[in-house]
Amino acid sequence: MKYVTCLFLVIILVTSCKKEASITNYEEQDWLAGGSQTVFETGSGAYSQTFPVNLSAVALENHEIGDALFEATFITAPAPKNAGLGPLYNAVSCASCHNKDGRGNAPEEGGHSVSLFLKVSEPGVNEHGGPLDLPGFGVQIQPKATFGKLGEAEVNVHYTYETGAFDDGASYELRRPTFSIDNPYIPLPGNYLFSPRFSRPVFGMGLLEAIADATVLMNEDEYDVNNDGITGKANYVWNIYERKMTLGRFGWKAGVPTVLQQVAAAFNQDIGLTNFIFPYENSLNQAQYDNLNDEFELSDSLVYASAMYIRTLAVPARRNVKDPEVIRGKQLFNDAACVKCHTPKHKTKVNMAFPALSNQTIYPYTDLLLHDMGPNLSDNRPEYLAEGFEWRTPPLWGIGLSQSVNNHSYFLHDGRARNISEAILWHGGEALQSKLLYIKMSASDRKALLKFLNSL
Numbered sequence: 001m002k003y004v005t006c007l008f009l010v011i012i013l014v015t016s017c018k019k020e021a022s023i024t025n026y027e028e029q030d031w032l033a034g035g036s037q038t039v040f041e042t043g044s045g046a047y048s049q050t051f052p053v054n055l056s057a058v059a060l061e062n063h064e065i066g067d068a069l070f071e072a073t074f075i076t077a078p079a080p081k082n083a084g085l086g087p088l089y090n091a092v093s094c095a096s097c098h099n100k101d102g103r104g105n106a107p108e109e110g111g112h113s114v115s116l117f118l119k120v121s122e123p124g125v126n127e128h129g130g131p132l133d134l135p136g137f138g139v140q141i142q143p144k145a146t147f148g149k150l151g152e153a154e155v156n157v158h159y160t161y162e163t164g165a166f167d168d169g170a171s172y173e174l175r176r177p178t179f180s181i182d183n184p185y186i187p188l189p190g191n192y193l194f195s196p197r198f199s200r201p202v203f204g205m206g207l208l209e210a211i212a213d214a215t216v217l218m219n220e221d222e223y224d225v226n227n228d229g230i231t232g233k234a235n236y237v238w239n240i241y242e243r244k245m246t247l248g249r250f251g252w253k254a255g256v257p258t259v260l261q262q263v264a265a266a267f268n269q270d271i272g273l274t275n276f277i278f279p280y281e282n283s284l285n286q287a288q289y290d291n292l293n294d295e296f297e298l299s300d301s302l303v304y305a306s307a308m309y310i311r312t313l314a315v316p317a318r319r320n321v322k323d324p325e326v327i328r329g330k331q332l333f334n335d336a337a338c339v340k341c342h343t344p345k346h347k348t349k350v351n352m353a354f355p356a357l358s359n360q361t362i363y364p365y366t367d368l369l370l371h372d373m374g375p376n377l378s379d380n381r382p383e384y385l386a387e388g389f390e391w392r393t394p395p396l397w398g399i400g401l402s403q404s405v406n407n408h409s410y411f412l413h414d415g416r417a418r419n420i421s422e423a424i425l426w427h428g429g430e431a432l433q434s435k436l437l438y439i440k441m442s443a444s445d446r447k448a449l450l451k452f453l454n455s456l
C-alpha cells in the first residue's frame with residue numbers, strides 16, 4: 001500500500017513537472033480522472049476502491065464502517081443488528097441497487113427490477129417548491145413490504161422498438177419504455193406524476209460535492225446569452241440539514257443537495273430506516289405505517305459513516321489514453337459539442353479540514369446542471385426547478401468500465417439505452433445538435449468516439 005502510494009506520487013510529480021509548461025487545455029492529465037484520488041483497478045472492483053491518499057485514520061475507519069453498511073442486508077425489527085427494514089421498502093441493501101458501487105439491472109420487457117423505482121407526486125409544489133407527496137403513496141413507489149403489510153404497487157415496463165439510420169446508411173434500433181403501476185394496494189389518485197429512476201454509480205461523489213457552487217454556476221447560461229444553443233440551469237433544492245435552499249447536485253434531476261442527504265434519503269425511502277435527517281417512516285399517513293414512535297433505526301454515527309464511505313470512493317483512471325483512435329475520438333467529442341454539457345474538467349475548492357478532497361483537478365465530464373433533453377426523454381414531472389424535460393448532465397467518468405463492473409452497459413435515467421451509442425441517439429432538446437452530428441459521422445468516426453467514451 002505504502003509502496004503503491006509512493007509510486008503514485010512519483011508518477012504525479014514526474015508528469016506534472018514535465019507537463020506544467022505545456023498545459024493549454026484539459027487534455028494533459030485527464031487520465032487521472034479523480035486527481036490524486038485516482039485508482040488503477042480495471043476489473044469488477046473498479047468502482048469500489050477507497051481514496052488512496054490523504055485519508056485520516058478516523059475517515060478511513062468511517063469509510064470501512066460505511067462500506068460494511070452499504071453491503072449489509074437489513075431485516076425486520078426487532079433484531080440485534082441491521083434492523084428496521086420497511087414496513088415499505090424497495091430493496092434490503094444499498095448494494096442490491098448499486099451493484100459493486102455501480103448500476104443495478106435495468107428491467108426487461110414485461111418485468112421490473114429492484115434497481116429502478118418510480119418517484120411519484122401530485123401536481124403542484126410543496127412549501128419549498130419541491131414535489132408534493134402523492135396521497136397514499138408518498139414520494140416513491142415501494143413495491144415491497146414486511147410481513148403482514150401490503151406493498152404499494154408493482155412497477156412494470158414494456159418496450160416498443162423503433163429503427164433509424166445513420167447518414168452512411170447503417171441502421172440502429174432503439175427501445176422506448178412505457179412504465180405501468182400495476183395492482184396498487186389502493187386506487188391511484190386520478191392525477192399523478194411519476195419519474196422512473198435507474199440506479200447510478202456512487203464513486204467520486206465527494207469530489208463532485210467539493211466543487212464550489214460558484215464554479216458550477218460559472219457554466220450556467222439559463223437564457224443562452226452566448227447563443228450556442230446550450231443553456232445549463234442550476235437546480236435549487238431544500239437542504240434539510242441546513243434548513244435552506246441550496247444547489248442541487250445529486251440524482252438524475254440534481255434534486256439532492258449533499259451526499260449526506262442523499263444517503264439518509266436512500267436509507268429512509270429505499271430501505272425503510274428512520275434517521276435524524278428523515279425521522280419518519282416512509283409509510284407515514286398510510287395503512288402500512290407501523291405506529292411505532294421508536295428511536296431512529298439508524299444512529300447518527302452510522303448515517304455519517306455512510307456519507308463518509310460514499311464521499312471517499314475513488315475514481316478509476318482512464319485507459320488507452322495514448323491510442324490514436326482514442327485521441328481522435330476525444331477530438332470528435334469536442335467537435336460534436338458534447339463537452340458543452342459533459343464539462344471534462346473541474347477543480348475542487350480548497351478545504352483545509354478535508355485535504356483528501358481539497359484542490360483536486362478532476363475529470364468528471366459533467367457540469368452538474370440541468371438541460372432540456374427534449375420530449376423523448378421527458379418524464380413530465382418537475383422536481384424543484386427541473387422541468388419534466390430537464391435532466392442533470394450525468395458524469396461520464398468510469399463509464400467505459402460499466403461492462404467490467406456490472407456486466408452490462410445500460411444507460412440513461414430509466415436504463416432504456418442498451419449501450420453508449422443508444423444513449424447518444426436518445427439525446428434531444430439542447431443536445432439535438434450533438435446527436436445529429438453523431439448521426440452524420442462516418443462509421444470509423446463513430447467507432448473512434450465510442451472508443452474514447454470507453455476509455456473514460
Ligand SMILES: [Ca+2]
Pocket residue numbers: 084085086087272273274281297
Ligand atoms: Ca423502518
Ligand SMILES: [Ca+2]
Pocket residue numbers: 088137138139140141142152282
Ligand atoms: Ca411510498
Ligand SMILES: [Ca+2]
Pocket residue numbers: 221224225226227228229230231
Ligand atoms: Ca449557451
